[in-house]
Amino acid sequence: MPITITIAEDGPAxxxxxxxxxxxxxxAGYEFGRTPEEVTDAxxxxxxxxxxxxxxxxxxxxxxxxxxxxxxxxxLSGIPHDAMNTVASYLALRICPIMGATxxxxxxxxxxxxxxxxxxxxxxxxxxxxxANTPRGAGSEHLSGWINPFIQETADDLNGTG
Numbered sequence: 159m160p161i162t163i164t165i166a167e168d169g170p171a172x173x174x175x176x177x178x179x180x181x182x183x184x185x186a187g188y189e190f191g192r193t194p195e196e197v198t199d200a201x202x203x204x205x206x207x208x209x210x211x212x213x214x215x216x217x218x219x220x221x222x223x224x225x226x227x228x229x230x231x232x233x234l235s236g237i238p239h240d241a242m243n244t245v246a247s248y249l250a251l252r253i254c255p256i257m258g259a260t261x262x263x264x265x266x267x268x269x270x271x272x273x274x275x276x277x278x279x280x281x282x283x284x285x286x287x288x289x290a291n292t293p294r295g296a297g298s299e300h301l302s303g304w305i306n307p308f309i310q311e312t313a314d315d316l317n318g319t320g
Contacts, residue, residue: 168222168234170242175235176200178246183259196256202228203252208237208245216281219245241280244272 176197205228208221222236223229237245247269254261 169220169237169239170235171232172201172204172229172235173197173231175204175237175242175246175249176231178242179204179249179253180257182247182250182265183254183257183261185257185259197231198228199256200249200253201231204245204249205229207249207252215277217277218282219280241276244276247272 177192179200180192180196205223208219209223211217211219212221219237219241222234224233247265250265251261251269
């Protein structure tokens with residue numbers, strides 16, 4: 159009988175990201191007991207960080223925010239698996255002060271690069287149409303006949319709905 163491994167499409171559980179963050183600062187759960195208050199505080203920081211990334215940086219990872227309160231740590235996060243390490247590392251940076259710990263220099267060094275890569279991959283690039291009566295230019299093929307020498311496009315043209 160073959161073994162089938164399935165990966166949840168709604169990303170890893172939030173608890174898994176939190177445990178990765180604690181491991182990043184040297185407080186792995188198998189060595190140090192994790193209190194429910196620590197998990198709740200880390201979950202609250204994770205929720206706030208993901209909301210901040212979405213609204214301030216435009217990084218939409220599909221994170222599933224709880225409808226009210228902090229939510230449950232065992233629910234699925236919604237983020238892609240390839241972004242999990244970056245999210246956990248930044249969460250570790252945010253929970254370091256409450257644990258009285260510091261991140262290693264190597265971990266801090268990779269944070270900026272990993273966030274740039276995440277932004278490059280998941281940020282939405284805004285698009286807007288040309289201003290009204292923008293000239294086509296001398297090299298345009300549309301100037302060969304009596305076609306309008308100005309670019310006429312709308313936002314629907316850019317979005318593929320026009």
